[in-house]
Amino acid sequence: MKIELTVNGVVRTLDLPPLVRLLDVLRGPLGLTGTKEGCGEGECGTCAVLLDGEPVNACLVPIGQCDGRMVVTVEGLAVDGAPGALGRAMAEHGGAQCGICTPGMMISAEALLVARPAPSAAEVRHALGGNLCRCTGYERIVDSVLRAAAARRGAGEVGP
Numbered sequence: 001m002k003i004e005l006t007v008n009g010v011v012r013t014l015d016l017p018p019l020v021r022l023l024d025v026l027r028g029p030l031g032l033t034g035t036k037e038g039c040g041e042g043e044c045g046t047c048a049v050l051l052d053g054e055p056v057n058a059c060l061v062p063i064g065q066c067d068g069r070m071v072v073t074v075e076g077l078a079v080d081g082a083p084g085a086l087g088r089a090m091a092e093h094g095g096a097q098c099g100i101c102t103p104g105m106m107i108s109a110e111a112l113l114v115a116r117p118a119p120s121a122a123e124v125r126h127a128l129g130g131n132l133c134r135c136t137g138y139e140r141i142v143d144s145v146l147r148a149a150a151a152r153r154g155a156g157e158v159g160p
Contacts, residue, residue: 001015001016001017001018001064002014002015003015003016003018003063003064003066003067004067004068005066005067005068005069005070005071006069006070006071007026007030007032007070007071007072007073007076008032008071008072008073008075008076009076012030014029014063016029016063017063017064018062018063018064018065019062019063019064020062020063021058021059021060021061021062021063022049022051022058022059022061022062022063022065022066022071023035023037023047023058023059023061025063026049026058026071026073032073032075034073034074034075034103035047035048035049035058035073035074035103035104036100036101036103036104037059038100038101038104038132039059040059041059041060042057042059042060043132044101044104044131044132045057045101045104045105045108045128045130045131045132046100046101046103046104046131046132047059047103047104048103048104048107048108048130048131049071049072049073049074049107050070050071050072050076050107050110050111051066051069051070051071052069052070053070053072053111053114054111055107055108055111055130057130072107072110073103073107074102074103074106074107077106077107077110084148084152085148085151085152085155086106086109086110086113086144086145086148086152087106088148088151089144089145089147089148089151090102090105090106090141090144090148092144092147093140093143093144093147094136094140094143094144095136095140095141095143095144095145096144097133097135097136097140098134098135101131101132101133101134101135104131105128105131105133105141108127108128108130108131109124109127109128109145109148111127112124112127112145113145113148113149113152117149117152117153118149118153119145119146119149121142121146124142124145124146125138125142128141128142128145
């Protein structure tokens, strides 16, 4: 099946069976390995990407459902090829530990920050609720998102 989708701002045309997982397409033919596989069952949020601006678990999305749609991966959150405020805050404030959950956390945080540029800590916790982390205890992640929100507001930075 011919599928055309926009990934991180680039139109891609693929010829694939419609039930191949979006996660496998991103990591395989498209070479975007920032999106990680955790559970493969939609429970951990590790493989989260933005699909038309909404966070989804890429392990649960058949590529056939992506025809004509926009996908943003963690690579797409970069600003001019460098980490944006969110990526910098995650690195500088301990929001990224082993790195497995970080791409999914960043995608969920990005969706929140686009909708609510000045979220409360409770709103950040709620937005990250579908993402599991075994390293940080979440406080550093929440702090990183709040710091990124403040930095973005101060710099006039917007998401993808």
